[in-house]
Amino acid sequence: MDNKRISRRKFVAVAAGTAAAGSILGVGGLRWAEASNSVKILVNGQAVNSAGAMIKDGITLVPVRFVAEALGAEVRWDGATQTVSINTGAKGAAAAVNQGTPPDFPWPWAELDPDEVARRGYEFYFSKGACANATFQAIVGLLREKVGYPWTTLPDNLWLHGSGGIVSWGTICGSLNSAAMLIHLAAGKDYPVLVDNLFKWYCEYEFPSKRYESYCKFPNQLTTVADSPLCHISVSKWSRAAGVATSSDEKKDRCAKLSGDVAVYTLELINRYRKEGNANFAGTWAPAEAFSHCRGCHTTSSVEVGPSQQGKLNCVPCHGDHTK
Numbered sequence: 001m002d003n004k005r006i007s008r009r010k011f012v013a014v015a016a017g018t019a020a021a022g023s024i025l026g027v028g029g030l031r032w033a034e035a036s037n038s039v040k041i042l043v044n045g046q047a048v049n050s051a052g053a054m055i056k057d058g059i060t061l062v063p064v065r066f067v068a069e070a071l072g073a074e075v076r077w078d079g080a081t082q083t084v085s086i087n088t089g090a091k092g093a094a095a096a097v098n099q100g101t102p103p104d105f106p107w108p109w110a111e112l113d114p115d116e117v118a119r120r121g122y123e124f125y126f127s128k129g130a131c132a133n134a135t136f137q138a139i140v141g142l143l144r145e146k147v148g149y150p151w152t153t154l155p156d157n158l159w160l161h162g163s164g165g166i167v168s169w170g171t172i173c174g175s176l177n178s179a180a181m182l183i184h185l186a187a188g189k190d191y192p193v194l195v196d197n198l199f200k201w202y203c204e205y206e207f208p209s210k211r212y213e214s215y216c217k218f219p220n221q222l223t224t225v226a227d228s229p230l231c232h233i234s235v236s237k238w239s240r241a242a243g244v245a246t247s248s249d250e251k252k253d254r255c256a257k258l259s260g261d262v263a264v265y266t267l268e269l270i271n272r273y274r275k276e277g278n279a280n281f282a283g284t285w286a287p288a289e290a291f292s293h294c295r296g297c298h299t300t301s302s303v304e305v306g307p308s309q310q311g312k313l314n315c316v317p318c319h320g321d322h323t324k
Helices: 008-020 064-070 089-097 114-127 131-146 174-204 231-242 249-276
Strands: 054-056 059-061 074-078 083-087
Touching (some): 114 131, 131 249
Antiparallel strands (some): 074 083
């Protein structure tokens, strides 16, 4: 069947039959007895989830759900009548006019295995371009498999530039940067309160966690609290405490674990939001006691008491506390 045109009759019959069997819609377990050739599916040039696609008995079987959704259709499964329904409606018509354009936020979501997200975050740090891309792909890769479109529209290396605080400038931690984007995609207009929560957690968390002990390169590493979302402070503080260079393998292992930790917490935040809405996140950020008094004088709106400043960062690690 390679390089041969599949007849429309054969394709449609096989695609619908594949979906009706159940596994493509996630409602049953179909065992593929004679799966062989790996089949890649492109919709408008964009790869989509190809789970279950194969060539069997000279016929190419294609999962109808992922193809239909990539084209803007809605696919439903009725277990009682063993019926697959594919409806385009206005959504499909719009997709037909402008195929390949991602939908508005929020994007569809699925609950993921946090242990698998953590493992991917750790391993992808070494194999897919360090922190920002590791956290991004730890979640997006699984969403491509479980949800498909529109997560399949995001390129693999979208966040390569974010490593080391954006091409090693030491600004915002790369994992935080890509995680904030994922929150925006999944929460739409409600993203600010979730990102506030994520950044506050990052500044106060003791990195790295111990969940990687069974497979990491450097078990039982010491932990530090960053007190900042900046890569420069987070990495330098830990490296000094550990007595290692910021280019060392030990530091890389720490940041690989951090990439997984941030991905898991991002997953937890979005899961909570999708279940509860944003009501429980509003007002979750407030300046910590260590620098709350700084903001009384250094505000965004006045220079009468002290120089104006912008930001929610802890002032003390960089400026010290001149009130003491």
